[in-house]
Amino acid sequence: MALQDIIRTLIVETPSKPGNFAKVATAIGAAGGGIGDITTIKNGTLSTIRDISVNCESFEQLEQVIENVRALENVKIHAITDDVLKAHEGGKIQMKSRIDVRSLGDLQRIYTPGVASVCLDIQANPQKARYFTSIGNTVAIVTDGTAILGLGNIGPVAGMPVMEGKSVLFDQFAGISGVPILLDTSDPDAVVETVKHIHQGFGGILLEDIGSPHCFEIEERLKKELNIPVMHDDQHGTAVVTLASVLSACRSTGVDPKKAVIGQIGLGAAGLAICRMLMAYGVEEVYGIDRQVEALERLKGYGGQTLESLEKLMATCDIVVATTGVAGLIKPEMVRPGQIILALSNPNPEITPEDALAAGAAFAADGRSVNNALGFPGIFRGALNAGVSDISYPMLVAAARAIANHTKPGDLIPNPLDPTVHQVVARAVEQAAQE
Numbered sequence: 001m002a003l004q005d006i007i008r009t010l011i012v013e014t015p016s017k018p019g020n021f022a023k024v025a026t027a028i029g030a031a032g033g034g035i036g037d038i039t040t041i042k043n044g045t046l047s048t049i050r051d052i053s054v055n056c057e058s059f060e061q062l063e064q065v066i067e068n069v070r071a072l073e074n075v076k077i078h079a080i081t082d083d084v085l086k087a088h089e090g091g092k093i094q095m096k097s098r099i100d101v102r103s104l105g106d107l108q109r110i111y112t113p114g115v116a117s118v119c120l121d122i123q124a125n126p127q128k129a130r131y132f133t134s135i136g137n138t139v140a141i142v143t144d145g146t147a148i149l150g151l152g153n154i155g156p157v158a159g160m161p162v163m164e165g166k167s168v169l170f171d172q173f174a175g176i177s178g179v180p181i182l183l184d185t186s187d188p189d190a191v192v193e194t195v196k197h198i199h200q201g202f203g204g205i206l207l208e209d210i211g212s213p214h215c216f217e218i219e220e221r222l223k224k225e226l227n228i229p230v231m232h233d234d235q236h237g238t239a240v241v242t243l244a245s246v247l248s249a250c251r252s253t254g255v256d257p258k259k260a261v262i263g264q265i266g267l268g269a270a271g272l273a274i275c276r277m278l279m280a281y282g283v284e285e286v287y288g289i290d291r292q293v294e295a296l297e298r299l300k301g302y303g304g305q306t307l308e309s310l311e312k313l314m315a316t317c318d319i320v321v322a323t324t325g326v327a328g329l330i331k332p333e334m335v336r337p338g339q340i341i342l343a344l345s346n347p348n349p350e351i352t353p354e355d356a357l358a359a360g361a362a363f364a365a366d367g368r369s370v371n372n373a374l375g376f377p378g379i380f381r382g383a384l385n386a387g388v389s390d391i392s393y394p395m396l397v398a399a400a401r402a403i404a405n406h407t408k409p410g411d412l413i414p415n416p417l418d419p420t421v422h423q424v425v426a427r428a429v430e431q432a433a434q435e
């Protein structure tokens, strides 16, 4: 199983002669290491220095990579850095002013006394807050830390790097300010009450990594009680991106998605929403399994069907989606030739795409590529642009269709770094909101 989790950057100097970098790459590969980004730092006549990002499955493997590269003649490793940790020093986000204060005039305009007239204007006409404050462009990213990725209930503070990551994506993909809110309670009454008390400062609420089953009640109540868009990303952001990849896979294989037999492993926040979205789209046969009886009952309550085991699901379904948080749950021998496998758990999937493809899958992806990062920024951009108070199913289906239509033939999903994908999602959501 190639679960590449340890990422380090090797600063490597090689002679500036053709073939030397190839030797380094071969040495890394011989130890089983993967190569990520490569940046040339110095291109001298005698030697070249590069930052080489290396992915390893274990520290032993990393040691082997280092030993192999060090053993090469005339090749030097100058340093080994942990760039993941470095990127987190001081946190990944900050609140910054959009206005320069250079004169007393500026001070009087942006602060007192000038600001008072804007306050009174908003008091007389509350909807003006949308134009004269940042509220309409700010989304609270609310977590209780109970289902941080597939790491489980590690608490909201340990989950903060994920929330900051979502905030970075909001900013870069959709120009939205995402503000993490860390809750020290999971009690639905307390969560709903707290979010209600703070919601006036936000244009929308993104619920993130809140575990099941309490996430269902929390989202449902907040959607009903607040007049701004509320979306639980792990439920609906994930369901949108999954539907998009199912549509792309079906287009490539010439299958009618509504006639495909789809199996969902894990019926928590992500899994149940994926089933609901597929059924709302019109897929007739959606089967689910979970180790918890309550989760199975919940699926049945929405009209889904259950199966008795993982083995049965793997044997029955053309398309398999997994969101259990259990790495390696799907064994290669369970995969049937031609199956489509979306093993979406982060940080490690139920089966790696390489193993699933080697076992005969027609398409396979993990949670790094089929990731709700493709959905939530554009969904909120569209909802905020439309000024709606709710994110409806038609808006989510429109987002999924937009992502699928933006996917290159043969791919499952577009590249999230393509800014146009977030724009097309936003446009589709805004349009659906107005229909």
Ligand SMILES: NC(=O)c1ccc[n+]([C@@H]2O[C@H](COP(=O)([O-])OP(=O)(O)OC[C@H]3O[C@@H](n4cnc5c(N)ncnc54)[C@H](O)[C@@H]3O)[C@@H](O)[C@H]2O)c1
Binding pocket: 147, 148, 149, 150, 151, 209, 210, 211, 212, 233, 234, 235, 238, 265, 266, 267, 268, 269, 270, 271, 289, 290, 291, 292, 295, 322, 323, 324, 325, 326, 329, 344, 345, 346, 347, 366, 367, 368, 370, 371, 372, 373
């Ligand atoms: N790729 C993405 O965009 C994306 C989005 C959301 C969640 N996820 C991943 O999905 C996973 C689950 O997240 P969640 O928020 O739904 O968590 P959750 O805790 O709400 O749900 C997990 C569900 O899996 C079930 N489960 C666990 N082990 C199982 C097993 N062996 N067989 C059957 N069912 C099993 C649990 O009973 C639970 O119902 C996490 O790893 C998360 O990273 C990925």
Ligand SMILES: O=C(O)C[C@H](O)C(=O)O
Binding pocket: 148, 149, 150, 162, 209, 233, 234, 345, 346, 367, 371, 372, 373
């Ligand atoms: O955070 C991610 O990468 C996706 C998703 O929200 C998850 O919980 O795994």
Ligand SMILES: [Mg+2]
Binding pocket: 149, 208, 209, 233, 234
């Ligand atoms: Mg999440």
